[in-house]
Amino acid sequence: MRKYLWFLLVLWLSIPALAGSDRSRIVATGGASTVEGGAGGGIVPMAVLAGYGAKEEAGGALFLSALSTPDYNMQALGASWSWRNRVEVSLARQRLQHSALSEALGVQDTTIEQTIAGIKVRLVGDLLYTAMPQISLGVNYKKNHDFFIPAAAGAVKDSDTEAYLAASKVYLGGFFGYNLLLNGVARYTRANQTGLVGFGGDNNHQHKLYGELSAGVFYNKHWLIGTEWKQKPDNLSFASEDDWHTLFVAWFANKHWAMVGGYVDLGEVATLPDQNGWYLSLQGSF
């Protein structure tokens, strides 16, 4: 059965390609799917909305992502849908495998799962056509389904809501003639390791603002080389939490298929240091 699972999942990703005619926004402007479900890069969201629907259309995306570091593996899958390039709703399910941590702690559980429901509204601007960046406001509701280890680590809540404001802009020809993508996010959160280790803690239980940045250069309209930085809370005395960095290459084959491959540096995660590894994401969109 497991042999056919990947085949079935790729088949599932191809569903958006069945959408009749192509939607109208320019290829790559729907972004990739973040591991939290909404449109963006890999770990940092953007102001763009999923899929390729212009202001008279709807669009959306399905995605499948995997991340691997020396001591952790994570898979995420989810769906997003946007209406009239105004509002995006998304749903993602994450599964973290942490055998090394379980061994160190002497506990049975080896996975933590989380569900994330998101909504994002484009407030103003257009990624390509206005001098002002495209600015969107997003809200995520996160529910951690395996709270035993997070609670032992000192996390206070197993579910929480966070908000973020994202500004994104493509400067046409802005990098020696190549298109330059700049994106900044302010996130109001108290999630530990994005919620996989629960929310709030003994060091800090307040929502606070954290910064996230991404930048990329389009080699042509299909290939984007980029990098991300994500500032993180440090709420737990049990373990220090580091900022995350990624370096990625995204391939937008057309309006139905995109693939992202990257190198990730997650720093110390729940006492296990130097979690550097790789990231891969497949997206089907319309």
Add this chain to the structure above:
Amino acid sequence: MTRWPAIIVCCFFLAGCVTNERTLYQRLGGEAGVDAIVYQLLVNIAEDKRVDHRFRAVDIEKFRQGFVMYICSIADGGCEYDNDSMRAIHAGHNYTDTEFNAIVDNLIRAMDAENIDTRTQNALLALLAPTYKDVVYL
């Protein structure tokens, strides 16, 4: 691994040095090149259900000459575009965001068909993108 960003940035710098002093109009292939792009754009539009009906009442030859002249003027081709302003031409038609994107899509495909390189395409699109506010929902 940490050297990657530096190497990538260096590559783009070197690529930037290769750019010569030609005007955008010349990079688009001059008069013949721009003529061919606009002709291909019209072919693409005629086959595009999202926008073809918008051109039924349009004098295509006048549009073709006007757009060629407009590109020539904004791309330093030495032309004076003295027709109506973008805003005046488009006002009252309530052109949509979908239709604007469709035209951009068709223009990019026309430039692809004429083998215009990525940076030259970007330079023309950068000049055309700000016209969005003078075209859409007026």
